[in-house]
Amino acid sequence: MSLPLPALLNAVATALANEVAPALQLLGQPEAPDANYAGGTAGTAAMILMLAAAEAAHGPAREAAAADAARPLLGEAATGRDARHAALGAALATGNRAALALLIAEAEAAYAALGLPPPVPVT
Amino acid sequence: MPADHLARWFAGHWGEAVEISGLKRFHGGSARQTYRCDVTGASGRRESVVLRRDPPSSLIETDRLAEYRAIQCFAGSDVPVPEPIFCDAGPESFGSPGFLMREVAGGQAAGLLDPEPYGDHGASVGQQFFTALGRVHAGDPTAAGLDAPPTHPALARLAHWQAAYAADRFRPEPVLEAAMAWLAANPPPAPPRLSIVHGDYRSGNFLHDGAGRLLAILDWEMVHAGDAHEDLAWACDPLWSHFSGKAGGMLPLAEAIAAWEAASGLTLDPIAWAWWRIMAQVQGLVIWISAAREIIDGRSHDPVLMFAGTIPYRFHTLTLAKALEGL
Structure with missing residues (x-):
């Protein structure tokens, strides 16, 4: 995920205190100027919380699987998302199709974790 | 206040x-x-x-x-x-x-994850949407006070998003970087004329009345002069299709292109089209990474930016990685 989990969790906690809690107060005041905005903020924050929870539960296993898959190609550089992606990027720049296949598999797993329908090509 | x-x-x-x-x-x-x-x-x-x-x-x-x-x-x-x-x-x-x-009275806009935001009116709204896009592209950029890009319009946009990525990147993004390298090495032909490019023309950025009528095109903050294929590719990106496989979640792609061509007086260039479809995903990924960077740096705690840095990010990382297979 673009947002590393610790950063996301920290941001969610801050948002809950500074934006969502005041937003929830406003939900009971439909005439308040920001009540509508507050509803959207609270709804989006709830979705982010669910994503963060899923990421905390399943992200480590997904990361371990990605590292295991890349180890035959990259060796120790497969361990850790940033090291792995830097190494895969270097391999990809030389036309290494195995590196691309690993990146696609990792992207597919990360997207599947969202629980959304798969992307549908527009053709 | x-x-x-x-x-x-x-x-x-x-x-x-x-x-x-x-x-x-x-x-x-x-x-x-x-x-x-x-x-x-x-x-x-x-x-x-x-x-x-x-x-x-x-x-x-x-x-x-x-x-x-x-x-x-x-x-x-x-x-x-x-x-x-x-x-x-x-x-x-x-x-x-x-x-x-x-205010445009009675208007509603689609959400990214809405499964069928236009109900039975998708084809009608889609015809109006892509016709309006063609009319935008038939306009004169100087009438909107827009300067011509300093270089080839495609390479100017690539440079724009490369600079944004350089400013906001916080970790390796091999799929994005490989796509940017391909785009730089394979520039499309220059367009026959410069167009007014809306810059964020897509489902969700217009109002409709819920009964088949398009009311207003919104969110012009990224407008610039450039290649009309840019808007068309962005509007037809799968992220904005509501998982339907239709352009903007409204029209089969061929019908969307036909409506755009008829209104713009332009003809789709297949080589430019292929380039801009990759570029649309690159643009998206850079925007989502920039959103994440806002959160990481503590400049914002807006859950909308967290959403952008998560769901659309993963969507475009996946679609762009698969697109690289065909290059």
Whole structure:
């Protein structure tokens, strides 16, 4: 995920205190100027919380699987998302199709974790 | 507070005391804070207006006046836009740079994850949507106050997003970087003419009435002069298809292109089209990474930016990685 989990969790906690809690107060005041905005903020924050929870539960296993898959190609550089992606990027720049296949598999797993329908090509 | 700014501005311009009521801030639209309200003068004069002003942090750095000029350019034309009232590029009028428009009554906009936002009216709205895009592209960029790009329009946009990525990247993004390298090495032909490029023309950035009528094209803050294929590719990107496989979730791709060609007078260039479809995903990924960077650096705690840095990010990482297979 673009947002590393610790950063996301920290941001969610801050948002809950500074934006969502005041937003929830406003939900009971439909005439308040920001009540509508507050509803959207609270709804989006709830979705982010669910994503963060899923990421905390399943992200480590997904990361371990990605590292295991890349180890035959990259060796120790497969361990850790940033090291792995830097190494895969270097391999990809030389036309290494195995590196691309690993990146696609990792992207597919990360997207599947969202629980959304798969992307549908527009053709 | 927006109510104070609005009351002061309207009182000054109407020359009478005014009352602001029904003030409501819209959720979403992270590049601007957007409010609507009703203004009633002491004489009984009444208008419903929308204020868009800069927030302290937004997804995209944008030109404050460009959006207003573009709306002015198309006001009263066959491209439906809100009626512009006033723009202040400084903070004096509205607390931060912003502008006023008359409210488009009865409009609704699609959400990214809405499965069927247009109901049975997708084809009708889609025809209007892609026809309006063609009309935008038939316009003269100089009429909207837009300067020509400094180089080949495709390479200028690539440079723009490369610079944004360089500024906001916080970890390796091999799929994005490989796609940028391919785009740089395989520039498309220059367009036959420069067009007004909306810059964020997609499902969700227009209002419709829920009964098959397109009411207004919104969110012009990324407008610039360039290659019309840019908008068409962005509008037809799968992210905006509501998982339908249709362009914008509304029309089969061939029908969308036909409507655009008929209205623009342009003909789709297959080579440029292929390039801009990759570019659309690159642009998306950079925007989502920039959103994440706002959160990571603590400049924003807006859940909308967290959403952008998560769901669309993973979507475009996946689609772009698969697209690289075919290059």
